Amino acid sequence: MDDRFDDLLRDAAREYNQPPETPREEMWARIVAERATEEKEKSEKSAGGVIPIRRLQHLRHFRPLALAAGIAALLAIGIGLGRLTVPPPTSTPAPAAVASETPRVNSAAYRVVTTEHLSQSEAFLTLFRASLRQPGNERLASATARQLLATNRLLLDSPAATDARTRLLLQDLELVLAEIAQLSPQPRSRDLELITEGLEQGGVLSRLRTAVPAGASATQGAL
């Protein structure tokens, strides 16, 4: 019954916002014009000209400290993972046959990084759930979720991610973080309900608490 209804849905959905013919010439003309303006502004700027007001408007919301902290955190995690999972170079070159082997991984180091990430995620999700009744934090929550999502992705993609239970937890966590990352600034209560459902149905929060050993604290407050 569900399958038949899904087929019916798919058929009907093909007519959802049915696109007209692509206005390719019209769009191309505007792309060319816009790019020419951008080039002109760039050359004026490099020639010591005044920065156009339109460009400066983007800087109104620029928060250098937050941006720098975010980039530094992401870089540190990325570099850390790279160092921890790739073996150090040896003085003698490896024989050619070794090249086809899978890279060696430092699973102990991976576990440390994963525990830290799970601990931060647990702290974040606990705070997020507690803050649901006090609207206004959605933008911050969404930004934090995006940062955690990036780390989550790195951990999932690491060759050291061999433990099936941890992988499953990271995959479920990714779904919840992706939903929070996509929250609009004024989310509808149904969106929030859905996230709560996701948290509860998969037992993500309780599994996170089980996965994080006692005493492992989130060294950097997630929210």
Next chain:
Amino acid sequence: MSELQFLDDLTLRSRVEERELIGRVLAGDPTAERTLYDAHVDRVFRLVYRMAGDLDRAQDYTQETFIRAFSRLAEFRGEAALSTWLGSIAISVTLNGLRKLRRRNEREVALEDGMPVGRFSSPADPDLKSRLAQAIDDLPDGYRAVFVMHDVEGYTHEEIGTSLGVHPGTSKAQLFRARARLREALADFAKD
């Protein structure tokens, strides 16, 4: 040559041609820019229009997608197909544009008389297609993107994952939930 080998060969050749085309665009060849645009504009426009549901907005978001793509083409590392990379820019531009628009609409409505804000939808009627359109409009952005990309435009979960920056498994789970929401919204049709 087996069919599989033939397809692999074809993919490899088109990747090589794509790299050559990108090289020409980066070298400043305007003909190459147009060739690249012509090769991808239909797919981008279709996706953007499905999400935006409005011609003017779809044109704006498609243009923005290509402007960004051309200015960041040097950063394209070729890990995914160029079409997937363009799709990720398109979906990001579109979702951001729609969010801004919704915020503006909500502010305006709040100033007027506090009427509820619909997205770009027609009033509900008993017809399945318009009820479905309304239900799709009401999906959260992430679910709507996955549903439109997969069930309407035929993207694979791998492509959707790359475009939205999530794992293919997450895309599958979001599609599952989106369909469940639609089934729930159209439950009376399911009974018939």
